[in-house]
Amino acid sequence: MCGSRYDRGGKSYTISKFIEGVIEAGAKAIILDPTGEYSTFDTHSKVDHSTVITDSYFPYQNLTINDLFVLFRPSGQVQQPVLLEAIKSLKVANCLMGNIPANGHSNNGTQDIFTFRTQQVVVQNGLIIKQNNFTAPYNNAYFIYKSIIEDFSHNHFDISILHKQIANECYQIFNDRWANSRDERNYGNSTSLIMRVNNVISDNDYSGMFGFNSPTTSNLITKVNDFLNNPDLNILRVGFENVPYNFQVREILANSLGRYLLNKARTNAFRENPLILFVDEAHQFLNKKVKDEYFESTELNAFDNIAKESRKYGLFLCLSTQMPRDIPVGTLSQMGTFITHRLINYQDKEAVASACSTANKETLSFLPSLGSGEAIIMGVDFPMPISVKVDLPTTTPKFDTPKFKIK
Ligand SMILES: Nc1ncnc2c1ncn2[C@@H]1O[C@H](COP(=O)(O)OP(=O)(O)O)[C@@H](O)[C@H]1O
Ligand SMILES: [Mg+2]
Incomplete structure (x- = not known):
């Protein structure tokens, strides 16, 4: 799902609409919520949530070297x-x-x-x-x-x-x-x-995030598994609103969670009961090569692998971004369907065009003039692009005011 950074085209509203659809269908989804925007769903009886640091930690034992x-x-x-x-x-x-x-x-x-x-x-x-x-x-x-x-x-x-x-x-x-x-x-x-x-x-913060020193919060992996095993729950919101932006910990954390779900998918855990993974503001988490003057480059590539191989295992990835050009080309081209909201920037339009086989010049020329909640659906299952107006969700996301917690 793409849209412009110059104007809020309605991506988060569309995700909220999807979340409601998942609940209605009795399906299961985990949402990786970078700013706490979707905390408006927390009181819903079918929704569980866990805010990293405040409520839970990702056990460092499950990080890789x-x-x-x-x-x-x-x-x-x-x-x-x-x-x-x-x-x-x-x-x-x-x-x-x-x-x-x-x-x-x-x-x-x-x-x-x-x-x-x-x-x-x-x-x-x-x-x-x-x-x-x-x-x-x-x-x-x-x-x-x-x-x-x-x-x-x-x-x-x-x-x-x-x-x-x-x-x-x-x-x-x-x-x-x-x-x-x-x-x-x-x-x-x-x-x-x-x-x-x-x-x-x-x-x-780091200790709270990864459970370094005898944590008193709950283990996020246990939380995820409890959610997956609980037939009464449809949504797990994993909130990153308290996770700082430095040292690439957000990327490491998101990548580790993604890798955990991918490994689980590979054991066929989702074949009978598919899982959708929503990642809003995906450009924050993907395409992250860690590099500095001493350290050779290490890729945090769990989402790349999820995009490439997880569909066959019943794990479905829904990425939302205002900067499709910041998503690695390999990941973007694995996406089956594009729900493109208002998109103004030329390079972003080009990124969508080169990743999506059914995108054409005429369609792309509409993108800058779309209204809020209007989108064009393109992709392998759509021989022709379809123009839609998304209904307003009942539960709207919180107006997102990202907290830039930089230490
Ligand atoms: N389906 C819709 N119908 C009407 N207005 C919408 C719709 N979706 C979004 N909007 C309006 O656009 C604004 C931005 O939506 P949001 O989903 O937060 O954008 P984004 O996530 O793309 O930045 C919302 O505050 C709302 O007023
Ligand atoms: Mg948004």
């Missing part, structure tokens, strides 16, 4: 391997502490000691102590849990102590053990990373 790298921005050659080692160490610690064996384990009051062929792995306050310890038993433990540790789509470790583990990685290996004294050069190079990780983890 890429997402974490985007959050922590380790600089190239030095910090990236240290961060990766620290994450692996914490996963080893987590696996060991979660599977304490009857033999080969002791606790001396401050440390848990795991013995592998007479040599020991030491875990203290959840951290792997490398200083002066042998590498072989650590490698042994790593090997046992390799498949868990190297599953980088899950982060089962205690992230609240990650900055401390990074400091524990700054020991060189001599022969068969880590040195007794810290490698000050390595440590010096890691200081900015340690501070960044500590800042992100202890920041209230």
Whole structure:
């Protein structure tokens, strides 16, 4: 769904109309609501909602290692391997502490000691102590849990102590053990990373968003599954109104939620009971390459994949944007139907035209003069473009005044 940024053509009203249609049909939809515009539906008995930070968090365990790298921005050659080692160490610690064996384990009051062929792995306050310890038993433990540790789509470790583990990685290996004294050069190079990780983890917003420190709000994934399993609910509104705009956390969050739903779709969870995912202001979440001077480019591409493959699994994507030219061409061209509202900008019209096979010059020339709530429907199922006037929804969206919460 597209429309102009110079004039409010009625996209949000049309989405509200769709939401009402979903409720009427007894179908299911999740709406990713960037500004809280659709909170007007919250009191409806068929609608549940969850506002990220205030009501819920997306568990960091379900972020990928890429997402974490985007959050922590380790600089190239030095910090990236240290961060990766620290994450692996914490996963080893987590696996060991979660599977304490009857033999080969002791606790001396401050440390848990795991013995592998007479040599020991030491875990203290959840951290792997490398200083002066042998590498072989650590490698042994790593090997046992390799498949868990190297599953980088899950982060089962205690992230609240990650900055401390990074400091524990700054020991060189001599022969068969880590040195007794810290490698000050390595440590010096890691200081900015340690501070960044500590800042992100202890920041209230990030912590609230990803559940870094024993969250008291509810788990968004549990919320999503409760919604999907509840036959009395038709709509789940996931509100992003409290999520800040910096560090690309909105993109990471939206992308993670999208990826979760796509993975679920791939297990055929929606084949019998299709799900619609509405994303308003989609240009905020899509086409986001994360790049900075140190960090190689990482793509947040869950929505691209949803657009490409999810239809066959019963997951349907409805994107709404005032800037279709900011949606990746690959994603846009996967869209089956375009409901184009008033659209003035030349490049935006061109983006629609090149993505939609049935768009023609004549149709596009109408777009700038459409009134509020008027739209042209085009797409694979429509041999001819159809001009429509959308009825007003009963529940109108809140007048959207985006809060620009920039820290
Ligand atoms: N179907 C409609 N019929 C009449 N007026 C509409 C309709 N849809 C929207 N409008 C008017 O246009 C304004 C902007 O609509 P909105 O959906 O918020 O635009 P957008 O999301 O495209 O920015 C609304 O406040 C309303 O007054
Ligand atoms: Mg809108």
